[in-house]
Amino acid sequence: MYFKEILMENNDKFLDIDSYIANVLTELETFDNRSRQVYASLSKSIPRLIEKLSKDIKDLSFNIGFISNLDVDNDYSLNNFISKVIRVLNDFVSYFNSSTEILESQFSIIRDKVKDIEILEDVIEKMKKSSIDMEIMSINTLTVAMRAGRAGGAFSYITNEIKTLTQSMIKQADQLTSKGRDIKVGLDRAKEQVLENNTAENKILEEFKEDLIKNIDEFAGSIGEVIAFYDNVLKILNEFKFKFVNAVSYLQFQDRLTQSLHHLNVMYSSIDVFKFRDISEIQKLKVLSVFTDSSKNDN
Numbered sequence: 001m002y003f004k005e006i007l008m009e010n011n012d013k014f015l016d017i018d019s020y021i022a023n024v025l026t027e028l029e030t031f032d033n034r035s036r037q038v039y040a041s042l043s044k045s046i047p048r049l050i051e052k053l054s055k056d057i058k059d060l061s062f063n064i065g066f067i068s069n070l071d072v073d074n075d076y077s078l079n080n081f082i083s084k085v086i087r088v089l090n091d092f093v094s095y096f097n098s099s100t101e102i103l104e105s106q107f108s109i110i111r112d113k114v115k116d117i118e119i120l121e122d123v124i125e126k127m128k129k130s131s132i133d134m135e136i137m138s139i140n141t142l143t144v145a146m147r148a149g150r151a152g153g154a155f156s157y158i159t160n161e162i163k164t165l166t167q168s169m170i171k172q173a174d175q176l177t178s179k180g181r182d183i184k185v186g187l188d189r190a191k192e193q194v195l196e197n198n199t200a201e202n203k204i205l206e207e208f209k210e211d212l213i214k215n216i217d218e219f220a221g222s223i224g225e226v227i228a229f230y231d232n233v234l235k236i237l238n239e240f241k242f243k244f245v246n247a248v249s250y251l252q253f254q255d256r257l258t259q260s261l262h263h264l265n266v267m268y269s270s271i272d273v274f275k276f277r278d279i280s281e282i283q284k285l286k287v288l289s290v291f292t293d294s295s296k297n298d299n
Contacts, residue, residue, distance in 0.1 A: 125177075132166070 132170070
């Protein structure tokens with residue numbers, strides 16, 4: 001009845017559980033899609049990082065095998081483990097720093113090549129202008145010669161050759177310009193790709209460093225909890241030891257007292273009472289006999 005009331009709304013209608021389930025499934029699907037996007041992004045950058053590292057892995061001292069040798073009960077082993085982890089991080093940082101320096105040198109080379117191409121384009125433009133000027137000059141020269149009546153077949157032939165050469169130079173200059181622009185575009189793309197790869201590697205390294213530090217902190221926290229637990233156990237054992245020693249001492253004292261009273265009782269039973277003239281001594285022995293009898297009954 002109670003569960004029925006919970007499932008009822010104010011208007012005495014059952015809650016639409018299916019809608020809640022549908023919302024949950026929608027959230028799960030959204031989470032799955034986001035996870036797939038993250039995985040897809042990582043799947044693009046991680047293989048490049050692995051390929052990059054596999055080429056220069058000899059320069060890194062990273063070895064996952066040292067984790068299996070970790071002895072959590074040994075402070076030296078734990079400190080050695082942490083120092084190795086820090087050394088691995090330093091190796092990764094050094095490696096990526098050197099990789100960054102190499103990329104920067106490559107960028108400078110690319111910039112120099114792009115600058116050379118720009119200079120080449122400028123030279124080609126000047127060459128095209130000179131060719132056009134040469135063609136104009138030859139035409140003007142031919143025009144002046146014709147007006148002077150001195151234009152001959154040889155001069156006309158030379159002028160045509162100059163014109164053909166000029167047009168060929170202009171065509172080659174256009175081809176060189178087009179090829180130079182293609183090379184420049186290719187270099188720009190290569191530069192962007194290298195920059196993208198370097199950014200992805202640095203991002204992965206930073207995430208790896210953060211995750212590793214987080215794991216080390218959690219591991220250190222767990223070790224601290226274990227140490228605190230053992231400290232509490234040790235305190236309890238010390239208290240138990242103190243009480244146990246006191247109990248043993250008390251039992252030993254009681255045993256010695258019982259034996260002493262027993263010896264007195266034996267001695268009292270073998271004494272002739274009538275030989276004592278002092279009644280007080282006899283009373284003392286009687287009192288002792290009471291204690292010895294009670295101690296025997298206790299045993």
